[in-house]
Amino acid sequence: MDFSSFLLMRHELILLTITLLLIIAEIFIPHHKKSNIVHLAIFLFGIHTVLGFLGLAESSLFGGMFRTNEMIHFFKNVLNVGVLILLLQSADWLQEKIVEQQRGTEFFVLLFSSLLGMYFMISAGDFLMFYLGLELSTLPVAALAAFEVSKRISSEAGIKLILSAALASGVSLFGISLLYATTGSIYFNDILEVISVSNLSILGLILFFTGLAFKISLVPFHFWTADVYEGAPISIASYLSVISKGAAVFILMILLFTVFKPLMFVWENMVYVIAIATMFIGNLFALRQQNMKRFLAFSSVAQAGFILLGIITGDQLGLATVVYFVLVYVFSNLAAFGVVQAISLQTGKENRNDYEGLYRTNPKLSLVMMLALFSLAGIPPVAGFFGKFFLFTAAASKGYYLLVFLAVVNVTISLYYYLLVIRAMFLRKSENAIPFFNSKLYMRIGLILTVLGILTLGLYSPLYEYIFELSSNLM
Amino acid sequence: MIAGISIYEILTLTTVLFFIGIYGFITRKNLISILISVELIMNASVINFVIINKYLYPDILQGVIFSIFIIAVAAAEAALAISIIINLYRQISSVEVKDTEIMKY
Numbered sequence: 001m002d003f004s005s006f007l008l009m010r011h012e013l014i015l016l017t018i019t020l021l022l023i024i025a026e027i028f029i030p031h032h033k034k035s036n037i038v039h040l041a042i043f044l045f046g047i048h049t050v051l052g053f054l055g056l057a058e059s060s061l062f063g064g065m066f067r068t069n070e071m072i073h074f075f076k077n078v079l080n081v082g083v084l085i086l087l088l089q090s091a092d093w094l095q096e097k098i099v100e101q102q103r104g105t106e107f108f109v110l111l112f113s114s115l116l117g118m119y120f121m122i123s124a125g126d127f128l129m130f131y132l133g134l135e136l137s138t139l140p141v142a143a144l145a146a147f148e149v150s151k152r153i154s155s156e157a158g159i160k161l162i163l164s165a166a167l168a169s170g171v172s173l174f175g176i177s178l179l180y181a182t183t184g185s186i187y188f189n190d191i192l193e194v195i196s197v198s199n200l201s202i203l204g205l206i207l208f209f210t211g212l213a214f215k216i217s218l219v220p221f222h223f224w225t226a227d228v229y230e231g232a233p234i235s236i237a238s239y240l241s242v243i244s245k246g247a248a249v250f251i252l253m254i255l256l257f258t259v260f261k262p263l264m265f266v267w268e269n270m271v272y273v274i275a276i277a278t279m280f281i282g283n284l285f286a287l288r289q290q291n292m293k294r295f296l297a298f299s300s301v302a303q304a305g306f307i308l309l310g311i312i313t314g315d316q317l318g319l320a321t322v323v324y325f326v327l328v329y330v331f332s333n334l335a336a337f338g339v340v341q342a343i344s345l346q347t348g349k350e351n352r353n354d355y356e357g358l359y360r361t362n363p364k365l366s367l368v369m370m371l372a373l374f375s376l377a378g379i380p381p382v383a384g385f386f387g388k389f390f391l392f393t394a395a396a397s398k399g400y401y402l403l404v405f406l407a408v409v410n411v412t413i414s415l416y417y418y419l420l421v422i423r424a425m426f427l428r429k430s431e432n433a434i435p436f437f438n439s440k441l442y443m444r445i446g447l448i449l450t451v452l453g454i455l456t457l458g459l460y461s462p463l464y465e466y467i468f469e470l471s472s473n474l475m
Numbered sequence: 476m477i478a479g480i481s482i483y484e485i486l487t488l489t490t491v492l493f494f495i496g497i498y499g500f501i502t503r504k505n506l507i508s509i510l511i512s513v514e515l516i517m518n519a520s521v522i523n524f525v526i527i528n529k530y531l532y533p534d535i536l537q538g539v540i541f542s543i544f545i546i547a548v549a550a551a552e553a554a555l556a557i558s559i560i561i562n563l564y565r566q567i568s569s570v571e572v573k574d575t576e577i578m579k580y
Contacts, residue, residue: 128541135548139555146559155563156575162556163509167500169552170516173545174493177523177538184532186541227578 008059008068011052011076012119018044019112026105035099041108042087042442049080058473060125064187067125071470075250075323076119081453082243082330083115088446089338090235092439093345098147107147110140111239118247122254127176127186130251131169137247138165138215141240145232157231164214164224172211178204188259195262202266209270215248216304219278226285229297234344237293238337241300246326249304253311253322254474264314271312272403278305279410287417290351292340295417296333299376302414303329306388309395309407320468321394324457325387327467328375331453332384335372338447339365346437357433358425365439366425368447375454377418378411383458390464482530485522492519506560506570510553517549 006013022041029036052073060067098104117136124130142165146158176186182201183191195201210221217225229237256267282302289295307329310322342365343358344350359366375384388411396404439447457463492515499512521542528538560570567574 128537128544131541132544132548135552139551142555142559146562149562152563152566153577155559155566156578158559159506159556159563159575162552162559163500163506163513166510166513166552166556167497167516170496170513170520173517173520174523177520177527180524180538180541181527181531186537230578 005059005061008057008061009066010056011048011073011080012116014048014051015112015116015119018048019109019116022105022108022112031102034102034104035095037104037108038091038094038099041104042084042091045080045084045087045112049077049084052077052080064125064189065129066120066123068123069473071323071473072123074467074470075122075247078323078327078330079115079118079243079247082246082334083111083239085331085334085338085446085449086235086238086243087111088442088449089238089334089341090233091442091446093233093235093341096345103147107144110144114138114140114144114239115243118243122247122251124251125188127180127188131173131176134169134172134211134215137244138169141236141244144236144239145228147233147236151231153231154233155231157228160224161228161232164221168211168214168221171207175204175207175209175211179208188255192259192261195259197263197266202263205260205263205266206270209252209267212248212252213274216245216252216307217301218274218304218308219281219301220274222278222281222301225301226289226294226297229293230291234293234337234341237297238334238341241296241337242330242333245300245304246330249307249311249322249326253319256311257314257319257474261314268312268314271308272400275305275308275312275403276406278302278308279407280305283410283413283417286414290353292350292352292355292421295352295421296336296340299414299417300333302410303333303376305410306391306407309400309403310391312400312403313394313398315398316468316471317397318394319474320464320471321387321390323471324464324467325391327463328383328387328454328457331450331457332372332375332382335368335447335450335454336376338443338450339369339372342439342443342447343434346439347434349434352421352424354434355421355424356428356430360429361433361436365447368451369425370422371451371454373418373422375458377415379415381458383454383456386458386464476529482526485526485530489519489522489526492516492522504572506563506572506575509572510556510560514549514553517545521545521549 025037025040056073058069094104098107114137117133121130121133121137124133142158142162145161146155148154178200180186183194185191214221260267279302282298282305286295286298289298307322310318375382378384378388392404496512496515500509503509524538524542564570
């Protein structure tokens, strides 16, 4: 092995370099120019995102602990684009609130380490690398959730996140140890060869699944979601619901489809029940939320239920549709959170009632929000419709008609509460509507990128075909 | 290998430890006790890895290596959790769960 093979970890190496550069920049940039660090970080991360699109060979490193192929590479790019948009959207918040306290670099270092953890998690080739990636992606986010140290609600979000995450990873670890007992290896490839159906390996699978279910906030393990989203800074809530969930869905899907394929008849039933429970509970709780962040939290729980419809199929079609849906979900949810953040930054208002009459004062912002919510609800012209449609097709092709029927019922329920927000913005009049304001440049670019993403994904079909082609790599 | 003790006794011990941890996490009313319960769960899996490695697959040291990493990560996790708890304590002078919660369904 020569050192050039390290270039397979190009994403990881560049991101690590950026993180270290930012720490050095923190030392050399004088106090009164600290806001430059935000520009520097966004600039460097933009370069990293563009470089990510260069091709990469398919191979593995460190005796199979780290592997990469085109699908994994593509998914890392999706995460990169998501984080770039997120940085653009939170740049104003950082400059106004965080840089003043001299903590701008801290934010970027924590965020980028978490992203680094996700890279390692999705290209893991054994359970040790997977576990380290999972922890590296979770711990910095818990610190970020408690980032506004003077706010009590932020600390509460942090403590809820760290305790739930620690419990989840502990349970997951116990599951891994049982799998190790039955198979004698922690490498995915070796496990795949020798795993057999026994009570111990089924228990191991269930406990392991629990750990990732916490991250995706599937139903029996979703209790932290709403509280953490409400208490954490909005950009972190957005990060948790988009990037963190996307990465966890991806690795869960890969593991279920490859390593746990021999146990498919077990996890099929598990996923079936959890999908139904997740969709219903997410939607029904979302109905009664007033706070927009809690509302988006429960909406993201419900979306996770829809994602399970693609996972349950266990074949290439399911894999491609889930990746496509996650891609659509990244853009739609980032747009919704972006608008919430823009409004919260200007006025500090986060409730649905405050949005009444928004269309009269801020038409562009309400159009972005409308597009995002239509995409989340799955209304035809925009991308979300195709995402859901493909998921339902994949599930129906395996004969899960009842599940698809229940999912369609849930789409209808979700349409109701998404339209409640749209009604508040467009049809209601209000004496004290949010006054007109202009967002800053970064926020505008961030929102425009999400809108472009939603429209392109909906109208440009070769993208889906491209994803479908890539997904043959993994199956 | 420990003379006179089979793997069953030790696995029973770790499983009991694991469920004590789960029970404690659900029922304790104090943030520090909840943290201790989580550490119990972690340590149950550490013992599991070492014992399974030693008794069943003594040729390759995968389980032992894994357990070292778990110990390191668990320490990091505890440090972070305690620092957040201290920050919370500065604001509300309490580590009881009932005083902590202001967000509920």
